[in-house]
Amino acid sequence: MPAITIDQLRPGHVLQEDVVNLHGRRLAAAGTVLTEAHLRTFKTWGVHTVQVHPSASPQETPPPLPEAFLEHARHATKRFFTRNDTRHPLVRQLAHIYYSRILKRGELPPAPPPIPEGPAITPPPLDQLLGQRIELASLPDIFTRIIEALGKPNASASYLAELIQNDIGLTTRLLKVANSPAFAGPRRVETVSRAIALLGTDQLCRLAFGISLVSLFSHIPQELLDMPQFWRHSIACGILARLLAIQAKMPASEAFFLYGMLHDIGRLIMLTHEPDSARAPLALEARRPHGLLDAERHFWHYDHTQVAAAVLQAWKLPDHLALPVALHHAPGQAPDIPAAAIVHLADALAHISLHGGSGVQALPPLDIAPIERLGLGEGFVHTVMPQLDAHIDEVMHLFFHHAE
Known part of the structure; x- marks a missing residue:
């Protein structure tokens, strides 16, 4: 069969020959039954044509989804964006992508795990928390x-x-x-x-x-948070932060992967060192999704971004690494630190991608002005999201399957 273009490929086609990128790296072997992920990878790497078996037909178009499911998906989208103004074009676009991804998966986002009941224990003040619980010498x-x-x-x-x-x-x-x-x-x-x-x-x-x-945060109780999903969200945020930094022509764009991966380290610190205190905000957000950040402030009198700022400062990490993490929920407070806006946006995109979750049941409010100052231009979301889908499984494998 003659080569067909990437636009003609469909899930279900079977490769007749290996597919390689311009550098000669094999992207898929002959005999592979193609999926949507393969198609995204080929587009990411600039593959234009491939050879497929003439006898193998692509999968048929799936039957239409039941109206009841569509209504549930609309309700889930409205609920997830309840803290954002969907009249704004960017927010409306993100809501549409979130809804479309639910339909494509054919299932609603998973409900948060039931968190065992327990008393709302107030943690010590932040300075005492650092002194009593989080010592660099113990690392x-x-x-x-x-x-x-x-x-x-x-x-x-x-x-x-x-x-x-x-x-x-x-x-x-x-x-x-x-x-x-x-x-x-x-x-x-x-x-x-x-x-x-x-x-x-x-x-x-x-x-x-x-x-x-x-490795440092490998012993967090699974009953409090689905940790594989938490790490998948963090990795997705890291990938997106790097891609957005490239789009925004930021210097040292490779550094943004770590900024995004670290963005919720304050929550990891609390889950590790104060699990009983971390329980209450997560339980409240699961029951009534009005903002996990606000729930943290209610129960702790500070939030995970403040914990992150204090810990990263105690670890003597440079400001260029610590500040984007500490300010990722308030990039408007740091107009001279565009990296904070990058991580802020990457966090939102990671949430709507449905790759993992951090305990958040309603998307935190988007701070539009700092995002607009990045000058990303039209279409940036449709540029970075397919690349995230193409690479997320590979990066997760790199970080979490170290025994192989």
Whole structure:
């Protein structure tokens, strides 16, 4: 069968030959039954034509969804956007995408897990919380040394290579990242030194920090929050932050992956060190979705962004990393820090993508003015969302399947 264009491809077509990108990296093997994810990947990598088996016909158009389901989807969308003004064009566009994704999945967003009842325990004041619960000395040595390296932009490549190579697990996972299309090019990377040469010391240091962070928060009670879904949301936010930074022509756009991945670290801190206090806001948001941030302030007298700011400062992380995380719910307070607006928008897009969740049942209010100042132009949402869909599973695999 002659080659057909990417626009003619449909889920269900079977590849007759391998599909490779311009660098020669194989994207899909001959015999693969194509899915929507494959089609998105091909478009992301600029594939124009492919060879398919003539005998294999694409899947038929699915039957129309029942009207009752459509009504439930409309209600779920209205409920999720209850704290935003859908008369604004951007908000209206996001609501439409959210609704369309529900229909495409054919199922409603999952309900939050039932959180066991318990007393609403007020945590200690923030300064006491840091002193009593969160001590840098209690962190793994590799983590503290990576934090120190993040605070030293002039850290040498040889120092970083030696630091990472002393941790076999971290080395293995970083090399997997360095060999992935999501973060690097087509060349095979077999050593940490080579990874540093390709990605740079800053980028590799940030990735090492992100990988170590996953291990640091691996014991959060599942009864409080679906942690695989939480991490999927965080990774989605990181991918989107990086893509948006590229769209906005921001310098050092690769740094934005870590900004997005870290955006809810304050909530992780509370879930780890004050699980009984973290329970009440999540339970209230599950019952009555009027804003998890407001629920935190009601029960704690501060919120997870303030926890993040205090912890990142205590860890002596540089402001360029800490401020986008601390201000991602209030980018209007930092007009000179566009990275905060990038993470703010990435968080919203991650929520409407339906890739994971952070306990939020109603989309936090979008701060439109800082988003508009980014100058992203029309169509940016339709540019970044397919790329997220194409890469999210791969990046999740890189960060969470380290035993392979």
